Structures are given as structure tokens and as C-alpha cells.
């Protein structure tokens with residue numbers, strides 16, 4: 001097995017010598033970002049993970065930790081840049097033969113929390129970023145940010161061809 005490197009790798013030897021005893025740890029680093037640039041973990045904000053790891057008698061390791069970071073994104077309607085803090089609780093099991101989507105890979109003497117942190121962050125981030133639930137968005141006609149000033153495009157958008165119809169007298 002490849003020796004693990006990366007900011008979220010935690011040495012598990014101490015916990016493995018003291019089975020059943022929660023060992024405190026702290027790691028920090030930036031998350032490599034992949035996926036949707038509309039909403040993603042903020043690569044500029046270091047993620048800090050503080051918690052304990054506990055070795056169980058079956059050889060697996062339980063991690064209970066608090067991970068703090070931030071997400072960045074762009075409002076879907078007005079395209080404003082957004083950034084919000086993220087604070088998630090990790091409660092994860094690491095084992096030699098992990099179950100896909102359930103547990104994570106345990107190395108010989110270490111675990112890498114990066115994937116677990118990313119998975120939990122993604123669950124906690126909004127699917128679609130909005131600066132506010134009632135964001136007015138950008139006017140499709142004139143491009144004005146309607147949160148700043150209401151333009152009058154809607155009022156002026158009537159098609160002049162309909163005016164002729166309005167003038168017809170059907171009686």
C-alpha cells in the first residue's frame with residue numbers, strides 16, 4: 001500500500017496501541033476542489049479538523065471530529081460571488097476493506113480524512129447558491145441587477161404588433 005501523504009493524513013499508531021481509547025488529533029489543509037464551480041469548497045480557506053480517533057477491537061477506526069471550512073459560489077440569479085462558512089460533524093469508520101459509500105480506507109498506520117471531509121462538505125453545501133431566497137436576479141433584457149435598481153423593461157416589453165389588435169373593434 002502506498003504511504004499516505006497529504007494534509008488530512010492522521011497517524012493511527014497511537015490509537016492502535018490503545019484500543020478503545022479515543023486519541024485526540026488535529027489536522028488542517030486546503031481541500032482540492034473538483035466538480036461544480038457554481039458551489040464548491042473554498043480553496044482559499046484552510047479546513048481545520050479537530051476530533052478523536054478510536055481503534056476498535058475488530059481493527060477498524062472510528063473518527064469523530066468537527067471540520068470547519070467554507071464554500072464559495074455564485075448566486076444562480078444575480079451571479080454575485082458568495083462565501084459561507086461550513087461546519088460539519090464527521091462520524092466515520094475506517095477499515096481495511098471499506099464498504100463503498102459507507103466506510104473509508106484504513107491504511108497500515110494512517111488514515112486520510114480528505115475524502116470524508118469532502119463528502120461531508122458536499123452534503124452540507126447548498127445544491128444551488130442563492131444570495132437570498134428572494135434574489136431578484138438580473139434582467140434578461142437590459143442586464144441590470146434588479147436587486148440594486150428595478151428596471152422598467154417588463155413594462156416596456158409589450159409587443160407593438162399587439163397594439164393594432166387592441167385597436168380592432170370586434171363588436
Ligand SMILES: [Zn+2]
Nearest residue numbers: 075078131135
Ligand atoms: Zn442573487
Ligand SMILES: [Zn+2]
Nearest residue numbers: 139142151153
Ligand atoms: Zn431591464
